[in-house]
Amino acid sequence: MTAALFTPLHLGPVELPNRIAVPPMCQYSADDGSMTDWHLYHLMNLAMSGAGLVTVEATGVERRGRITHGCVGLYSDHNEAAMKRAIDAARAVALPGTKFAIQLAHAGRKASCDLPWKGGRPLTAEQDAWTTVAPSAVPFAADWHTPQALDEASMARVREAFVQAARRAARIGFDAIELHMAHGYLMHEFYSPLSNRRSDDFGGSRDNRLRFPLSVARAVAAALPPHMAWGARITGKDWVEGGWDVDDAIALAAALEEAGASFVCVSSGANAPDARIPIGLGYQTHLATAVKQAVSLKVRAVGMIVTPQQANDLVAKGEADWVAIGRAMLDDPRWGWRAAEALGVEIERPPQYLRAGPKTWRALLTPVRG
Numbered sequence: 085m086t087a088a089l090f091t092p093l094h095l096g097p098v099e100l101p102n103r104i105a106v107p108p109m110c111q112y113s114a115d116d117g118s119m120t121d122w123h124l125y126h127l128m129n130l131a132m133s134g135a136g137l138v139t140v141e142a143t144g145v146e147r148r149g150r151i152t153h154g155c156v157g158l159y160s161d162h163n164e165a166a167m168k169r170a171i172d173a174a175r176a177v178a179l180p181g182t183k184f185a186i187q188l189a190h191a192g193r194k195a196s197c198d199l200p201w202k203g204g205r206p207l208t209a210e211q212d213a214w215t216t217v218a219p220s221a222v223p224f225a226a227d228w229h230t231p232q233a234l235d236e237a238s239m240a241r242v243r244e245a246f247v248q249a250a251r252r253a254a255r256i257g258f259d260a261i262e263l264h265m266a267h268g269y270l271m272h273e274f275y276s277p278l279s280n281r282r283s284d285d286f287g288g289s290r291d292n293r294l295r296f297p298l299s300v301a302r303a304v305a306a307a308l309p310p311h312m313a314w315g316a317r318i319t320g321k322d323w324v325e326g327g328w329d330v331d332d333a334i335a336l337a338a339a340l341e342e343a344g345a346s347f348v349c350v351s352s353g354a355n356a357p358d359a360r361i362p363i364g365l366g367y368q369t370h371l372a373t374a375v376k377q378a379v380s381l382k383v384r385a386v387g388m389i390v391t392p393q394q395a396n397d398l399v400a401k402g403e404a405d406w407v408a409i410g411r412a413m414l415d416d417p418r419w420g421w422r423a424a425e426a427l428g429v430e431i432e433r434p435p436q437y438l439r440a441g442p443k444t445w446r447a448l449l450t451p452v453r454g
């Protein structure tokens with residue numbers, strides 16, 4: 085019997101060969117939103133990782149929706165052409181059946197920051213800072229940019245930017261779209277009571293706070309061709325008293341399912357600097373499990389899922405439908421190969437690398453004597 089982690093998974097019209105995903109991970113290496121050679125290397129490498137789905141990093145649907153000057157965007161023809169070059173190259177070397185998704189994002193009040201390895205602080209005027217936007221004019225922290233509160237006409241323009249970016253993603257040939265509704269970025273800012281102080285139809289009750297993110301989701305869904313799947317990364321918990329919690333996440337997942345989403349990835353935190361997050365192995369997978377118990381779309385767990393056994397157990401026990409492996413995959417971009425070997429599953433390797441497989445030279449190794 086094959087390991088649960090290596091059984092196929094359907095996301096609406098899209099079949100994944102296994103239940104391992106590479107989650108979106110910003111590389112901060114773009115040029116005015118356009119992917120560079122770094123992305124070519126990065127995505128080609130991950131295309132061969134053994135993950136059933138490789139997700140392109142948070143991609144700003146408009147220039148001011150990027151986190152940093154180095155973040156990827158999809159708001160110009162040049163962005164689209166550069167991304168197509170990288171995705172075509174990644175597909176050309178991908179293991180059989182590997183699918184590709186893109187995370188469409190708007191950084192909201194957390195935009196206009198420096199690269200993480202330069203401190204990640206809000207940009208200064210000399211560093212070409214830009215005006216950020218949010219549901220309310222409330223900064224992420226005291227020393228962060230104060231965003232402009234979006235009015236309804238501006239919200240409609242942001243929604244249209246999501247739609248146009250989704251159309252570009254479809255032209256590039258992605259199999260799926262993941263909407264970024266987590267980590268304290270624009271859509272999370274709308275639905276979390278910590279960042280939404282509006283008194284109009286888009287603030288106040290949970291239904292009102294969800295109104296804009298759900299309208300974006302419906303507009304994107306309507307723009308996609310039928311062979312593409314879509315879903316969202318959502319927040320399971322703000323980890324702050326009075327913030328968004330798992331019951332809210334269940335309501336959001338149910339609403340997304342009703343709108344036609346076929347998956348959610350349940351993450352948490354990052355909308356408040358004073359959040360108390362108990363980081364550790366699998367620290368937020370219980371949030372995914374709670375969501376999975378309440379809805380029928382495919383629920384992905386993420387966050388310090390590190391070993392093949394841990395990943396397989398989550399799927400085998402029905403605690404998640406699939407898993408995302410982030411940093412462990414950057415550390416070892418053959419993580420899927422190692423997981424297959426550890427769980428006794430054979431996966432197809434590229435013929436060029438067959439002579440390096442577990443049944444070849446490694447079978448000849450004798451245990452090293454101490």
Ligand SMILES: Cc1cc2nc3c(=O)[nH]c(=O)nc-3n(C[C@H](O)[C@H](O)[C@H](O)COP(=O)(O)O)c2cc1C
Pocket residue numbers: 107108109110111141142187264266267317351386387388389408409410411412
């Ligand atoms: C370098 C890096 C970049 C990231 N960029 C994104 C991103 O673009 N979008 C997103 O939703 N999460 C992003 N994340 C979060 C990861 O997708 C993932 O949720 C997180 O790292 C926890 O999973 P892990 O413990 O397996 O790494 C990033 C994480 C890292 C380490």
